[in-house]
Amino acid sequence: MIQLHNVSMSYQAEAPALNDVTLKIPKGDFVFLTGPSGAGKSTLLKLIYAELSPSRGQVLIDGTNLTRMPRSQVPFLRRSIGVVFQDYKLLPNRTVLENVAITLEVLGWGKRDIGKKVFHILKQMGLEDKVNATPLRLSGGEQQRVALARALVNDPKILIADEPTGNLDDENKEQILSIFKEANIRGTTVLVATHDRRVIENSHRRVIRLEKGRLSEVCDVQS
Amino acid sequence: MSRAKQQPAANVKRQVRPKLAQEGYSGRLGYFTARAVANLRQNPFVSAVTVGTISLALLIASLFLLVYVNLEGMAEGWSDKVQVTAYFDKEPAPLAVTVLKGNIAALPGTAKVVFVSQVEAEKRLRGRLKGQESLLEGISPEVLPASMEISLDRKHRDSASVAAYVAALKLLQGISEVQYGEEWVKRFNSFMNMFRLMGMLLGSFLAITVLFIVSNTIKLTIYARKEELELLGLVGATRFFIKAPFLIEGVLQGALGALISLAALLACYFAFLKNAANFLGVNPVAAGLSFLPASHLAAILLGGVLLGFIGSATSLKRFINV
Numbered sequence: 001m002i003q004l005h006n007v008s009m010s011y012q013a014e015a016p017a018l019n020d021v022t023l024k025i026p027k028g029d030f031v032f033l034t035g036p037s038g039a040g041k042s043t044l045l046k047l048i049y050a051e052l053s054p055s056r057g058q059v060l061i062d063g064t065n066l067t068r069m070p071r072s073q074v075p076f077l078r079r080s081i082g083v084v085f086q087d088y089k090l091l092p093n094r095t096v097l098e099n100v101a102i103t104l105e106v107l108g109w110g111k112r113d114i115g116k117k118v119f120h121i122l123k124q125m126g127l128e129d130k131v132n133a134t135p136l137r138l139s140g141g142e143q144q145r146v147a148l149a150r151a152l153v154n155d156p157k158i159l160i161a162d163e164p165t166g167n168l169d170d171e172n173k174e175q176i177l178s179i180f181k182e183a184n185i186r187g188t189t190v191l192v193a194t195h196d197r198r199v200i201e202n203s204h205r206r207v208i209r210l211e212k213g214r215l216s217e218v219c220d221v222q223s
Numbered sequence: 224m225s226r227a228k229q230q231p232a233a234n235v236k237r238q239v240r241p242k243l244a245q246e247g248y249s250g251r252l253g254y255f256t257a258r259a260v261a262n263l264r265q266n267p268f269v270s271a272v273t274v275g276t277i278s279l280a281l282l283i284a285s286l287f288l289l290v291y292v293n294l295e296g297m298a299e300g301w302s303d304k305v306q307v308t309a310y311f312d313k314e315p316a317p318l319a320v321t322v323l324k325g326n327i328a329a330l331p332g333t334a335k336v337v338f339v340s341q342v343e344a345e346k347r348l349r350g351r352l353k354g355q356e357s358l359l360e361g362i363s364p365e366v367l368p369a370s371m372e373i374s375l376d377r378k379h380r381d382s383a384s385v386a387a388y389v390a391a392l393k394l395l396q397g398i399s400e401v402q403y404g405e406e407w408v409k410r411f412n413s414f415m416n417m418f419r420l421m422g423m424l425l426g427s428f429l430a431i432t433v434l435f436i437v438s439n440t441i442k443l444t445i446y447a448r449k450e451e452l453e454l455l456g457l458v459g460a461t462r463f464f465i466k467a468p469f470l471i472e473g474v475l476q477g478a479l480g481a482l483i484s485l486a487a488l489l490a491c492y493f494a495f496l497k498n499a500a501n502f503l504g505v506n507p508v509a510a511g512l513s514f515l516p517a518s519h520l521a522a523i524l525l526g527g528v529l530l531g532f533i534g535s536a537t538s539l540k541r542f543i544n545v
Contacts, residue, residue, distance in 0.1 A: 051457070072461075079459035089454050093265045105254075106460040150458070 001027040001158065001189045002048060007057035009043050009213075017043040018054070019213040025191060027157075030184045032200045033193040035210035041193040042086070044210065045160050048191070049081045050074045062157065079107060082151030082188075084161035088143050090135040090150075096122065097131045100150045107154060121149045125179065141172035148176065152183055159183050161192045165199050173199060251467075259471035269444045270476060276440040277480025277527055278487065280433040285488045285515070285523050287429055291422045292519065293512050298415060302380045305408055307373040309392055310400040314341050314369040319397065326395055327371060332379030332388050337372045341365060368399075381412050434530065441473065441534035445542055452542045465543055469535050477531020481524045489514070 002025040009018040018040045025031050033041050046052040047059050050066050059066040061077060069077065082103075090099050097118055104114045122128050125145040135143055144164060151159060159180065165173040177199065184190045194200065200207055209217035263270045315323060320338050327336045339347075344367040345359075352358060379388060385408050389401050445452070455465045492514050515523075 049457070075456070075459045075461045075464075077459075078457060083457060085457075089450065089457070091451055091454065102455065103458045105258075106455070106458050106464060 001025055001029070001062055002191065003058075003060040004044075004047070005058040005060070007044075007047065007054045007059060009040070009047065009052060010055045016055070016213050018047075018210075020057070021210075021213075021215050022057075023208060023215060023218070025189060027189055028184070028187060030180070030190045030203075030205045031192070032203065032205055032207045033191060033210065034195055034200060034207055035216070036195065038212075039210040040213040041195075041210055042162055043213075045083075045162055045191070045193055048158070048160060049078055049083055075106075079154065080157045082154070082156035082159045084144070084147045084151045084159070084164050086162040086166065088135070088147040090143060090146055092134060092136050095132050095134055096127060096138070096146050099135065099146055100153055103150055103153050117153060118149075121153045122146075125149050126175075140167050141169070141175070144168060144172065144176060145179070148179055152179075152188075155186070156188060158189045158191065161190075163194055164192060165194060165196050177203060255467040255471055258468035259475060262468060262472050263475065266444075266448065269447055270472075273440055273444050273476045273531075274480045274483065277437055277477055277530055278483040280437050281481055281484035281523060281527055281530075282487050282491075284426075284429050284433050284526075285484055285519075286491060287426065288519060288523075289488065289492065289515055291426070292515060295418065295422070296513065298418060299377060302377065302411060302415075303374070305375055305380045305385065305404070305411070307375065307385070307389060307392065307401060307403045309371045309373065309395075309398045310368045310402070311370065311397055312368070312399045315397055323371065323395065323397060327373060327392065330388065330391055332375050332384060333373060334376040335374040339370045339372055341367050341369050344369065371398075380408070382409050434533075437530045438534040438537060441531070442538040442541070445469065445535065445538040449542045452539075456543065462543055466536075466539050469539055470532060473531035473535030474528050475531070477527040477529065477534075478524065479527075480531070481527025484527070485520060485523060 002023075004021050004023050007018055007021045008016055010016040021040075021044065033044065035041055043052065047054055047066075048061065050069070053067060057067075062080070064077065066077070091102075094102075097115075100118045100122065101114045104117060109117070119128065119131065122131060125148065127142060127145055127149065130138060130142060130146075135146060138146065148161075148164070151161075161180070164176055164180075168176065173196075180190050180192060181203075207217075207219040208215065209219070309327070324336050324338060327333055341364040345362075345364040348367065349356060349359060373392075375385065375388065379385065382405075385403060385405075389403060392398060392401050452465060452469075
């Protein structure tokens with residue numbers, strides 16, 4: 001599903017953020033991407049949803065080579081990838097419903113179908129009573145779940161999350177992780193970047209470790 | 224190295240995607256317009272700033288246009304003084320006068336022809352010398368020549384047209400001399416040319432300033448919403464999908480701004496007219512002060528719409544990353 005071949009990525013006049021990274025994440029896998037701050041985790045995720053292009057190497061998503069993909073096709077790739085951003089990226093002047101609905105509006109869904117689907121996913125996330133609230137009125141955990149709902153509402157093939165548990169208490173972390181697991185059971189390939197050791201240890205999933213832009217370790221299921 | 228085996232349920236049935244709601248141009252336009260209106264509602268401050276700037280900028284430009292159009296109208300009114308007088312050696316017979324009047328009226332540029340007989344000319348002279356009639360004692364009407372007083376239409380009052388008209392007039396039989404204020408016509412035409420040039424120059428500077436201010440304001444307001452633009456791109460919106468509501472929003476803001484500026488202009492016009500007699504000593508009706516014609520009003524409205532559209536289009540270029 002996700003393949004990186006000898007990928008390097010440098011920002012202007014800086015040390016490379018990624019250096020000769022090669023990895024494969026098969027369809028339906030659930031993988032943690034870990035490493036210290038500045039190791040290149042976010043850069044790697046951005047390469048997968050084509051926000052960045054690699055300086056060298058190839059990135060393949062579901063067999064499509066992103067480095068050869070025309071810019072006009074990028075939106076169609078992104079529709080199959082749900083992303084939970086580190087800073088959530090919720091629009092403060094739109095309601096929870098509208099924030100989640102954006103993903104389906106982009107796909108051209110009708111108003112009634114959007115309403116049904118969004119309400120359904122917000123109910124799954126335990127946010128059915130927050131439908132008309134704006135993000136600023138929500139707690140950190142609730143905001144995270146809204147971001148997750150937006151990423152999952154169109155049943156993406158791939159779910160990417162950048163530090164999704166960063167500012168959450170244990171209860172909220174558990175809740176978020178169980179949502180990831182449910183999505184994975186439904187067939188979504190999940191890639192979570194985190195440096196939260198406890199989350200990784202409790203999840204018993206494959207772990208990819210980055211250090212100074214290099215792949216330092218790939219651990220199988222942790223028990 | 225065996226990988227994690229949380230095998231997905233391959234036969235899990237995905238929800239069937241419903242029919243798209245935005246098929247066809249009308250469906251898409253409906254969605255984008257609704258989104259644009261919702262954006263205006265959800266960003267009241269930013270929208271108010273944009274509409275306010277467009278209104279003010281267009282009000283200044285349209286005030287200039289109103290003053291210019293009226294000044295030009297007043298100045299052109301002065302050209303009514305451009306009159307050509309054709310003198311006769313001998314007063315023509317009434318029948319010949321009718322024929323001559325017809326011939327003169329047939330010349331291109333003739334607006335009005337009045338025959339002044341010798342008796343009428345003497346009467347006018349006496350009228351002008353009121354109180355000093357003794358000067359005219361012993362003078363008979365035959366001393367003064369009969370003439371045709373000709374007014375020209377507005378299009379034929381410039382130096383070249385007047386000269387061509389006089390040349391054509393001289394060819395008519397019975398006319399011995401033609402007089403017109405040649406010097407005055409030349410000076411008046413130079414003044415009008417200078418006036419129009421200044422108007423165009425000032426108008427162009429004003430238009431550039433308005434364009435600059437409005438496009439920068441729109442740029443700032445779009446910058447304030449750059450997160451929204453970024454997010455739309457990240458969830459898979461195409462460039463067109465991101466741009467369309469913003470462009471419609473720009474058009475709506477431009478049109479609203481233009482309408483507000485026209486309402487303010489109308490208010491300024493009436494306030495000015497009401498007091499014009501007091502502080503300018505001008506009777507607005509006599510001076511012919513008028514509001515802008517419908518074509519100018521339509522141009523201002525169109526200008527507002529274009530300002531909104533172009534301002535949004537150029538600003539969006541910078542912030543859309545898809």
